[in-house]
Amino acid sequence: MKALASRDYAQDPIKAAETNVYREVSEVIEGNRLPIYGSTLSADILIAFVDRYYRCIGVQPNRNSYSVEELTYGLRVFLHLACLKYINIAPINSDAIYYIDLDDLNDFLIRSSLESSEQMRTPIYFIKAHNFPINTAFSSLQYLQAKRIRKIDRLFGIEDRI
Numbered sequence: 001m002k003a004l005a006s007r008d009y010a011q012d013p014i015k016a017a018e019t020n021v022y023r024e025v026s027e028v029i030e031g032n033r034l035p036i037y038g039s040t041l042s043a044d045i046l047i048a049f050v051d052r053y054y055r056c057i058g059v060q061p062n063r064n065s066y067s068v069e070e071l072t073y074g075l076r077v078f079l080h081l082a083c084l085k086y087i088n089i090a091p092i093n094s095d096a097i098y099y100i101d102l103d104d105l106n107d108f109l110i111r112s113s114l115e116s117s118e119q120m121r122t123p124i125y126f127i128k129a130h131n132f133p134i135n136t137a138f139s140s141l142q143y144l145q146a147k148r149i150r151k152i153d154r155l156f157g158i159e160d161r162i
Contacts, residue, residue, distance in 0.1 A: 006121050028162070042140035043152035046071055049137040053102050056082055064152045075141055082109060083127065102129040109140040 047066070054061040057074030086105050087098050089112075127134060144152065 001032065012158060024108070037143075039144060039147060039149050041150075042153070042154060043149075045136050045140040046144075046152060047154050049076075049132060049134075052106045052132055053106055055106050056102055058082075058137050063154075065151055068149055071152075072145065073140055079127075100127050100137065102127060102134065152156075 050057065050059050050063060050066065050071070056079055057071070059066065059070060059074045060080035082105060083100050086100060086108050089108075090098065
């Protein structure tokens with residue numbers, strides 16, 4: 001944290017502290033610099049991701065625990081296949097670069113399945129999510145794998161969710 005200016009602190013210490021904390025938190029959030037520490041935070045982030053995008057990663061929703069192996073498969077294999085399926089029905093883009101919104105992909109997967117064996121194009125694509133910082137899901141998974149954690153549990157039961 002940057003040091004508080006002594007004049008600001010002397011005049012209104014509460015306001016100076018609030019301003020400093022607000023600035024630091026804003027920089028972290030706006031810069032997507034939120035580090036992932038701890039298995040509990042990582043598990044919570046992944047479970048929230050599963051709750052929202054379970055169709056996109058092929059995982060059964062509303063469970064109290066998930067194996068890291070199935071989440072790894074979902075994020076690294078199933079999500080890729082779902083994106084390719086989604087792109088396969090999209091009009092051909094001249095530059096072959098696509099931006100895929102996870103919410104749109106989720107809606108598409110409600111109406112479609114990945115079971116067909118169509119010949120799929122393999123273009124370059126980027127995934128974004130307006131309602132969830134997707135990079136935190138991948139960072140959380142990477143953290144859990146590095147710590148050799150094999151299973152994560154929901155902190156609160158399904159019935160406790162609002």
